[in-house]
Amino acid sequence: MTESRERDIIRAFVDLSNELVDDYDVVEMLSNLTMACAELLNVASAGLLLADKQGNLHLMASTSERTHHLEVFQLQREEGPCLDCYADGEPVIVPDLAAEEERWPQFCPAAEAAGFRSVHALPMRLRETLLGTLGLFGEATGRLGDDDLALAQALVHVASVAIVNEKSATDLATVNSQLQHALTSRVVLEQAKGVIAHTGGIEMQDAFAVLRRYARDHGRRLSDVASQVVSRELSGQTLLEHAGSATIGP
Amino acid sequence: MTPSPSVVRTELNAAMAAAAPGISAANELCLACVGLFGIDGAAVSVVYEGASWGTFGASSESSRRLDEYQFTFGEGPCLDAVKAREMVLIPDLDAPLEQRWPAFAGAVLDDGIRGVFAFPIMLTSACVGALDLFRAGPGPLDRDQLAGALLAAELAPRPLLDLIAAGGDAELDEQGAGEGSAQLAEMDRIEVYQATGMLIAQLDVDAAEALVRLRAHAIATGQTASEVALAIVERRLVLDRDDRDGDPGGRGRSLR
Numbered sequence A: 001m002t003e004s005r006e007r008d009i010i011r012a013f014v015d016l017s018n019e020l021v022d023d024y025d026v027v028e029m030l031s032n033l034t035m036a037c038a039e040l041l042n043v044a045s046a047g048l049l050l051a052d053k054q055g056n057l058h059l060m061a062s063t064s065e066r067t068h069h070l071e072v073f074q075l076q077r078e079e080g081p082c083l084d085c086y087a088d089g090e091p092v093i094v095p096d097l098a099a100e101e102e103r104w105p106q107f108c109p110a111a112e113a114a115g116f117r118s119v120h121a122l123p124m125r126l127r128e129t130l131l132g133t134l135g136l137f138g139e140a141t142g143r144l145g146d147d148d149l150a151l152a153q154a155l156v157h158v159a160s161v162a163i164v165n166e167k168s169a170t171d172l173a174t175v176n177s178q179l180q181h182a183l184t185s186r187v188v189l190e191q192a193k194g195v196i197a198h199t200g201g202i203e204m205q206d207a208f209a210v211l212r213r214y215a216r217d218h219g220r221r222l223s224d225v226a227s228q229v230v231s232r233e234l235s236g237q238t239l240l241e242h243a244g245s246a247t248i249g250p
Numbered sequence B: 001m002t003p004s005p006s007v008v009r010t011e012l013n014a015a016m017a018a019a020a021p022g023i024s025a026a027n028e029l030c031l032a033c034v035g036l037f038g039i040d041g042a043a044v045s046v047v048y049e050g051a052s053w054g055t056f057g058a059s060s061e062s063s064r065r066l067d068e069y070q071f072t073f074g075e076g077p078c079l080d081a082v083k084a085r086e087m088v089l090i091p092d093l094d095a096p097l098e099q100r101w102p103a104f105a106g107a108v109l110d111d112g113i114r115g116v117f118a119f120p121i122m123l124t125s126a127c128v129g130a131l132d133l134f135r136a137g138p139g140p141l142d143r144d145q146l147a148g149a150l151l152a153a154e155l156a157p158r159p160l161l162d163l164i165a166a167g168g169d170a171e172l173d174e175q176g177a178g179e180g181s182a183q184l185a186e187m188d189r190i191e192v193y194q195a196t197g198m199l200i201a202q203l204d205v206d207a208a209e210a211l212v213r214l215r216a217h218a219i220a221t222g223q224t225a226s227e228v229a230l231a232i233v234e235r236r237l238v239l240d241r242d243d244r245d246g247d248p249g250g251r252g253r254s255l256r
Helices: A003-021 A026-040 A067-075 A081-088 A107-113 A146-163 A172-200 A204-217 A222-230 A236-243 B005-017 B023-037 B061-073 B077-084 B102-110 B143-155 B157-165 B177-186 B190-203 B207-220 B225-233
Strands: A045-051 A057-062 A092-094 A118-126 A129-138 B041-046 B054-058 B088-090 B115-123 B126-135 B237-239 B252-254
Touching: A003 A026, A003 A146, A026 A045, A026 A057, A026 A129, A026 A146, A026 A172, A026 A222, A045 A067, A045 A081, A045 A172, A057 A067, A057 A081, A057 A129, A057 A172, A067 A107, A067 A129, A067 B190, A081 A092, A081 A118, A081 A129, A118 A146, A129 A146, A129 A172, A146 A172, A172 A204, A172 A222, A172 A236, A172 B190, A204 A222, A204 A236, A222 A236, B005 B023, B005 B143, B023 B041, B023 B054, B023 B126, B023 B143, B023 B157, B041 B061, B041 B157, B054 B061, B054 B157, B061 B077, B061 B102, B061 B126, B077 B088, B077 B115, B077 B126, B115 B143, B115 B157, B126 B143, B126 B157, B143 B157, B190 B207, B190 B225, B190 B237, B207 B225, B207 B237, B225 B237
Parallel strands: none
Antiparallel strands: A045 A057, A045 A129, A092 A118, A118 A129, B041 B054, B041 B126, B088 B115, B115 B126, B237 B252
16 A cells, blocks of 8 residues: 555545534535545546435435436436445445446446446445445446455445434434435535526536535535525525635536 | 424325326325324315316325315315415314305215315416315314425425326326326436526526426426436526416427
């Protein structure tokens, strides 16, 4: 392990644990986790899917806004490595998607069309309850090393515990309601991105940066800011003006 | 005890999502109301001009009959709720001062029901029907039941939209089941949420109305909600602002 990589890994865990100390925002935490996993493991794209109580998977966070990528993540509601991983509770490792077209006749062509060649899907679980799955999508064939997988799984475990943030959350009903809270927050965040994108005539990923910048600079939770934007208590223009002269990163 | 609003919302959505669109979804919504709010019956009436007037979905045959009394006698809390666009809450139809609907009250009381609670169902700016809750014993709804009922009335446009889109054809659940179910699933997607947000800003409406408008446009143009949403997100389509009356589908302008 190189020194800089070790530092990156330590930073990822420190960031994650720091977020969990305060009144953290579940959407932002999962979004950061997804980014951290993609960067640390050097995969092209990562998507985190959470299950609702009917067992349907919803895209909770992703490293990419590209339509083709989103489609690949969302397609796995019907079939794909992430769905299988969620169903069995075990990692699903696909070193070469081209070899699995019979297993997933819809998913494989869509993933390949989006430029992906390999997938690693890791389960998110809290004790006996499966919460969802993290999908790591690579542009090259091959499997990740055991150390890398163990690292990703460790980050996912921390996040799993954090999603259900009530210590008393031992019963399924509470777990479900926490999951629902996370999923709803995600919906509101996407809607808020839409409001900002339309108001400012900008792209979705830039709209996300505008929202995040406003939340951070005002010491507020991303979900709360998003919720106020959607309910029109906070105007999109205000956020855009705040971002104003500052350069918005990709 | 009535569960929390988020649980109520989830349960109601799940009940409708599991059913074929149209009448089946409306029936399931009513059944879920009965279970969640601890009441004795529920029904959804339609009074939208483009569709046939009458009882649409119900939790049971007896609830359907209760609801239909309003159309038989031409009076009742549901019709008043629609007219006033406000909820009409009758804790006890048998109260001495309750004289508003003599024929309706007589029939309902004979069926062993004392409490009737009607909530208007809004679709964009139009009131298209009402959700009616029935209870055998007298007494008001408590706060949680009321909150839950308002939520149910908020979600009720979904099955009604199916009916309206089908031109009032109540047999929709027999004919378009597969397609309709797929369309409901299509709503639950990232691009749909993003497009909804864009419509909130563009049309200056709330999130629920934006979603209904998007879906209505999809149905009116024979596309999936996802296709319409992508066109909006990619700025190939702009929904018109002033299509509020009588045209829930809305006119869209294609930019390409």
